[in-house]
Amino acid sequence: MKRKIHFIGIGGIGVSALAQYYLALEWKVSGSDLKESETTDFLKKKGARIFSGRHKKENVSKGTDLAVYSPAVRKDNPELKKAREMKIKCQSYPEALGEISAERFTIAVSGTHGKSTTTAMAALVLKEAGFDPLVMIGTKMKEFSNTNFRMGKGPFLIEADEHFGSFLNYSPNIIILTNIEKDHLDYYKNIGNLIKSFKKYVGLLPQNGVLIANKDDKNVRKINFKNTLWYSLKSGKKKILEKTLQIPGFHNVSNALAVMALAKELGIKERTALKALGKFKGTWRRFEITKAFLKGKKKIIVVSDYAHHPTEIAATMKACREKWPAKRIWLLFQPHQLQRTFYLFKEFVSALRSAPADQVIVTDIFTVPGREEKSLEKKVSSKKLAENAKKESIRYIAKKSLEDFLKNNLASGDVLVVMGAGDIYKIALEIKKW
Secondary structure, eight states: OOOEEEEETTTSHHHHHHHHHHHHTTOEEEEEESSOOHHHHHHHHHTOEEEESSOOGGGSOTTOOEEEEOTTSOTTOHHHHHHHHTTOEEEEHHHHHHHHHHHSOEEEEESSSSHHHHHHHHHHHHHHTTOOOEEEEEEEEGGGTTEEEEOOSSOEEEEOOOGGGGGGGOOOSEEEEOOOOSOOHHHHOSHHHHHHHHHHHHTTSOTTOEEEEETTOTTGGGOOOSSEEEEOTTSTHHHHHHHHOSSOOHHHHHHHHHHHHHHHHTTOOHHHHHHHHHHOOOBTTSSEEEEEEETTTEEEEEEEEOOOSHHHHHHHHHHHHHHOTTSOEEEEEOOBOHHHHHHTHHHHHHHHHHSSOSEEEEOOOBOOTTSOOGGGGGTOOHHHHHHHHOOTTEEEOOGGGHHHHHHHHOOTTOEEEEEOSSSTHHHHHHGGGO
16 A cells, blocks of 8 residues: 655645655655645646645545645644644654655755755766766756656755755755855844854764865855865866856856866766766756747847845846846846845845846735745835835836836847746746737
8 A cells, every 4th residue: 555645835846846756656645735836737747636725634634654844834734733633744844855865875955045056967967977866956957857856766966955944954975065145034033143053064964974165155164074175266177167058157157166076076077077067958947048029029038037135136147247248138026035135135225236237127025925024014125125226227016017017118139037036937937928
């Protein structure tokens, strides 16, 4: 008889990868999410039973062996409460990953920015080198049939998130550390606490473990481990990677340098690693380029990007201007979460003001159910962000008015960068139909 697992919050990009893992193991998989999405539709086609809408205790069936819940799920969630009443083993998503990590040689990719891209690059290199990795990643990869998961018998390659201290559940053998910046301050309160958590995380490495760390980042340089391999944009491999990579931006060269250091540590030949990196076409919503025709005749370039931190805005927009120096560039930015917008308000204002874009549109903040401080609604808004930027080219436009505004103002040849970690990416998909 097949074992049964139920996921509470199955539509999340991380949780959905774990659901695919259990489907590959031929468990009976069920899960709930507040809204239907491309992800839940995909899991349904793979064989999962999906419940959409308000979470209900009836969604947890008898005979369930394990219940896994997203970190965003509250303790009073009816499905979680029901599972515990039924004496079903319950684990948070990071705890469930931690169990897999404890049983496998684990390569964990961490840092405020660049985790997904670096993990994706590393996955291709390991696959090309015959390592047959098990991969769980926070984005979709074209090379893995447009999913965020790859089943494999080799090492466990994982994107290790710092929010809620999730990465402290893992048992890494190798850690890649890309950078450390202020983020998730609703949980950490200050950069000092964040750095302490990263130090504790690196301390999970065994005696023969390896830290692959970005020497260009001042906060990463504060993390010490006896077996540290440093990488830097000042190294000689920068130029060859600039020629090798298909995706733009110095930040992606830095990510690739981390992967080259990993390859060397694992004994993978440099030419094998470069060959794999040269094939990398980027990931879902990381500088994803498409073309569209507005009203059937205005030909524009659309860039969909997940950037939702001030530093990411700067890096992405710099790469855009380098790629299209003579084109008119529009930035459409949707802030992600009230907390992040509030705690990094000045940094967002500065990033928007200095972004190398001809026009900047800031639309309504994307709020995450169950993870918002409602008291912040009166303190922070997208309109306030635009007003504080004090620049004519930066304006606030309500989300409901975006279609009409863009139709009337975009011209042939323009570049539209659709940016944010919320649902703004749908504009990049829908614009083709306008």
